[in-house]
Amino acid sequence: MCTPLGPYGPCDDSDAPYVKEIAERAVADHNKSAGTNYTLVSIVNCESVVVSGTNYRLVLSLKDDSTTSDFLVVVYYRPWDNYLEVTQFEPVTK
Numbered sequence: 001m002c003t004p005l006g007p008y009g010p011c012d013d014s015d016a017p018y019v020k021e022i023a024e025r026a027v028a029d030h031n032k033s034a035g036t037n038y039t040l041v042s043i044v045n046c047e048s049v050v051v052s053g054t055n056y057r058l059v060l061s062l063k064d065d066s067t068t069s070d071f072l073v074v075v076y077y078r079p080w081d082n083y084l085e086v087t088q089f090e091p092v093t094k
Helices: 017-034
Strands: 039-051 053-064 067-078 083-091
Touching: 017 039, 017 053, 017 067, 017 083, 039 067
Parallel strands: none
Antiparallel strands: 039 053, 053 067, 067 083
16 A cells, blocks of 8 residues: 555545445455455445555445444555555444
8 A cells, every 4th residue: 555645535426336346346355365255235435545546445334144334444446557455454343
């Protein structure tokens, strides 16, 4: 992950197809590496900051079998080479 050039700000459109695609890829990558079986229910919050690419800080509502929980997921994404790295994936504590 690269150092942010400024503070995180709200995504222009958290319902945009590209945000959903990034969220789904992040969940799939996490499932593969952690052996989990989460599915995306919704994007609760989306913030981003430009680096040499973009860091996305997402709060995702995820379902695992019968339970649904919110997770903080930070993703580094470079669209020009389709590189995506999940740098943080943790439950949101309430």
